[in-house]
Amino acid sequence: xSLKIGIILGSTREGRVSSSVGDWVLxxxxxxxxxxxxxxxxxxxxxxxxxxxxxxxxxxxWNQKLGELDGFVFIVSEYNHSISGALxxxxxxxxxxxxxxxxGIVSYGSAGGAxxxxxLRGILSELQVPSVRSHILLSLFDDFKEYSxxxxxxxxxxxxDMLFTQTENWAKALKPLRPQPIS
Ligand SMILES: Cc1cc2nc3c(=O)[nH]c(=O)nc-3n(C[C@H](O)[C@H](O)[C@H](O)COP(=O)(O)O)c2cc1C
Numbered sequence: 001x002s003l004k005i006g007i008i009l010g011s012t013r014e015g016r017v018s019s020s021v022g023d024w025v026l027x028x029x030x031x032x033x034x035x036x037x038x039x040x041x042x043x044x045x046x047x048x049x050x051x052x053x054x055x056x057x058x059x060x061x062w063n064q065k066l067g068e069l070d071g072f073v074f075i076v077s078e079y080n081h082s083i084s085g086a087l088x089x090x091x092x093x094x095x096x097x098x099x100x101x102x103x104g105i106v107s108y109g110s111a112g113g114a115x116x117x118x119x120l121r122g123i124l125s126e127l128q129v130p131s132v133r134s135h136i137l138l139s140l141f142d143d144f145k146e147y148s149x150x151x152x153x154x155x156x157x158x159x160x161d162m163l164f165t166q167t168e169n170w171a172k173a174l175k176p177l178r179p180q181p182i183s
Pocket of ligand 1: 011012013015016017018019077078079080081082108109110111112113
């Protein structure tokens with residue numbers, strides 16, 4: 001069974017570290033069996049803020065991309081003890097295409113992004129996205145140089161493998177509950 005997992009970059013900020021963290025996750029996922037991981041960059045979709053325009057073009061592209069995926073790894077930066085506004089808006093701009101697709105969380109911040117990750121778990125449960133137990137907490141002090149250049153410690157690699165396995169297992173198990181492609 002071939003699956004597609006999207007690595008969702010949760011920050012759209014100029015100068016963000018989100019893309020370095022996402023690239024690290026993608027690099028660790030390249031040799032997974034029967035599963036393809038890809039970066040899904042919210043910034044590239046140029047999403048409007050919910051309710052500010054009648055033009056649905058970008059929102060439809062976002063929904064179409066999510067519709068192609070079987071699960072997610074969220075790259076989560078902590079902003080004021082929660083997720084970024086950009087990620088919350090992107091979550092709000094889709095509904096059915098999230099359902100019955102599991103997620104792993106890779107977060108970062110001064111406390112490993114733990115507070116943002118726990119907020120995200122609550123939001124995901126409303127969207128019917130089950131979040132797996134394994135969670136990568138990257139410290140701005142220990143996994144970044146000068147708090148900005150990503151240099152992860154080796155200890156995260158084994159945990160990341162577990163996060164992949166748990167996400168893939170649930171993505172497989174929940175597949176019958178998701179709409180099947182028309183053949
Ligand atoms: C608006 C804002 C609020 C922030 N609030 C927190 C916070 O509450 N806790 C924390 O650990 N880091 C906080 N930070 C630091 C970010 O986690 C850090 O800058 C991180 O690199 C942001 O991710 P990004 O570079 O991918 O955007 C904040 C940063 C910004 C820009």
